[in-house]
Amino acid sequence: MPQPIQRINDFVIKFANVNGSGSASANTLFAKAILRMGVPVSPRNIFPSNIQGLPTWYEVRVSEQGYLGRRGGIDMMVAMNPQTWDQDLKEIDPGGYLFYDSAKSLPRSRFRDDITVIGMPLTEICNDSYTDSRQRQLFKNIICLGALSALLEVDPNEIAQLIGEQYKGKETLLKPNVHALQMGRDYALAQLKCPIGLRVQRADRVGERIFIEGNSAVALGAVYGGATVCAWYPLTPSSSVAEAFTRHCKRLRTEPETGRNRYAIVQAEDELASIGIVIGAGWNGARAFTATSGPGISLMTEFIGLAYFAEVPAVIVNVQRGGPSTGMPTRTQQSDLLSCAYASHGDTKHPLLFPEDPRECFDMSALAFDLADRLQTPVFLMTDLDIGMNERLCDPFVWDDCRRMDRGKVMTREMLDAGADFGRYLDVDGDGIPFRTYPGTHPTRGAYFTRGTTKDRYARYSEEGPVYVDNMQRLLRKFETARGLVPKPVLRKAAQATRHGVIYFGSTSPAMSEALELLETQGLHVDALRVRAFPFCDEVSEFIAAHDQVFVVEQNRDAQMRMMLVNECAADPARLSPVLHYDGTPVTARFIVREISANLGMFNIAPLRKLVS
Amino acid sequence: MTYLAKPKLHHPSLPVNRLGYTRRDYEGTVSTLCAGCGHDSISAAIVQACFELDVAPHRLAKLSGIGCSSKTPTYFLGNSHGFNSVHGRMPSVLTGANLANRDLIYLGVSGDGDSASIGFGQFAHSVRRGVDMVYIVENNGVYGLTKGQFSATADRGSKSKRGVTNMDAAIDMVSIALQMGATYVARSFSGDKAQLAPLIKGAIRHRGAAFIDVISPCVAFNNHPGSTKSYDYVREHNEAVNFLDVMIGRGPITTEYAPGELREVVQHDGSVLRLRKLREDYDPGNRIIAMNMLQERAAKGEIVTGLLYVDPQPVDLHAHLNTVETPLNQLGERELIPGREILEHLNSSLR
Incomplete structure (x- = not known):
């Protein structure tokens, strides 16, 4: 047997559970307790398209160094699901640990001899302590958590404190939970060898950072961005954006004097209606958004085209996932x-924003409403399941109370009375952005008829070719204006001058940061540019031009970002090397390092080969 | 003469309403529809209703989908904002617009292709949500703009101009509207402005989902023998249950009910719908009676017109959502943005 893994504040533990067994709350307690000890963690839910019965996993990376990307490999498996036992066991790294419910004995052949096996009769303990079957199930998770606190030296007081916060005012739930925790811990201390080689030690590496899901951050950003209308249709992994918006609004958007709502949220009959409602509200001067995922975007596309041509502000949150139907989409x-x-x-073309974590989800969500109003066009906030549905450690939210909503070019009654020349599609400032009026502004001036394409600068019906071209050219000027308004990319220079670069975006960020450090320790220097928006700022073209080879890391099969770079920046495709990860799991630093170092090798840089091995 | 711009000059003796507008101020550009199109009569009825109700043109927004009917908002209320949206999707755009500003009047204009086929779902859902709107379907049973295909409201057995017989069952829009919970449901005929204009007026004053199905013969593709939506056919089979007058500016009165003759319904906003009943057995305050009656008359081949159902105390979407009185599009930073302090408090709860 290999030496058992010995690591402090640097390991990956995975919980294999059954969906609907109440494991989620215990899992969160585990991750948060470690955070409270000042050690960064990054948990990830891996869940099926199912409510009850199918396997679900919760993978927690503990990393004092603060690596928040998925690492790959498992140091300890908490195997609570017989259905996935064999697969779960296989995943454990040699020298790793297995914790399982030994109430039912398993033949030796079902185990591995290169790992440390820790059995605890959880079911038996539960059955002895509780008579109610639901309690047996729920407290089993807490008893297990108690045992883990002993095995891994997670401070039980932190867990108890968290339970206290969770059940504040619900004493009847608080006490039995703390009791179950203690019961599990006592058993482990008495019967098992504690601690094991994996341990958590108090540190001070979390600081002021906060721990939140991206979807909730997006929703909070929408509150701060002044959104008042939200229309949506349930679709994993985007539903929790609208649900979180509902929650935030209930707390933050109630008129104190009347108890009435300063928002309207409609669960529509489908995505067609969702986007239609958003466009109607945007046209009428309210800030409106929808949250959806790929299939929803497909359904919305006719409306998105109309909003582009009719120049109606809209914010569309796309929490990306695997393709159609069910299964991979989770x-x-x-x-x-x-x-x-x-x-x-x-x-048509539309601005896209790529947040890297919940903090940027918040910032870019609020920004998206300013951009949509300023540019009078749909703006997409492109998150994904990895950011959206997992709690992630990130910088705290900040807000400047002096900040005002940028409502864009809106012609008021006073301006119309003063004799302003109102042409709905008239480019008065050379930036391609015309003025608009809200319905109801002026009794005799400023009304116009909104159409898709067939109109002149004064919104009069016209099917003339040159009039159409004139309008389309203005829309291009507007897109150029967008280029100067969207967030600029973030450059991270390598320690040494290099001809190699890498472009990445969105949720790839934590894995990339770690990969860059690993590459650096191997002597491989790569400049990195994190793209944060489309249209691409000039810095993106300049970055490509400044490097002989640029890796484009993305989580899809067809190298979509690379395609856009080739087309939009007129970049030489030969210089853009795709690094593609698309099996549905979040990309890892290990994967990026392997791909980049192998390809750098191909480019005939002999000395590096040895270093990489 | 649709290539000629309409002259803006008014005859000085044209009557003005209480806002000082003439009827001409409620018109739009010259119609580009076929001469004799029923839709133009509906536009005229809308103009008349708005003029007589003293609607400030800019306080009304007109929205439509795609099709001949959906083109008509250009031909009335030229000083109102209009939105020619996506085929079958007017209801969702209107819903959003209504959420943004509850103070305006929303007039949705649609056709039978737009609302009974591609947009059937949106029609039903906007009605069941109780969106405060006037939803007019200009129903000719045919796709005019694409030259004469059957729509989903074409009666089974009716013949197209090309001689094809429709074998699919017809969707009856008023029955669906009743089923979905519309609180003001009427049917009329584009050729009967005396009946139609008051129905539109009543709908405008109604603070809930008001639906009017207007049979509107298509002179180009559905006005031939064998059609059940032709002028002749509708005139022969029209069975009006009541005639309506709408009176504004009176205090609420209790319902006077003279059986067989007159019934007054006071709507939530104080407007009075005075119904001259043509049929004694008909009660427009009872949804179930309305639905039964529609089925019975349809079986006899009659097209029932008039105000079929009204709930004088409707509850609209804003009430369901408990939204504030101030239109959402007029709320500013102070009302909408919780600020730094609250955000810092939130931050500390996330550690």
């Missing part, structure tokens, strides 16, 4: 870039 991907950037019929 896994993560970045595979809707093309379908969003060029969504709809006719010549």
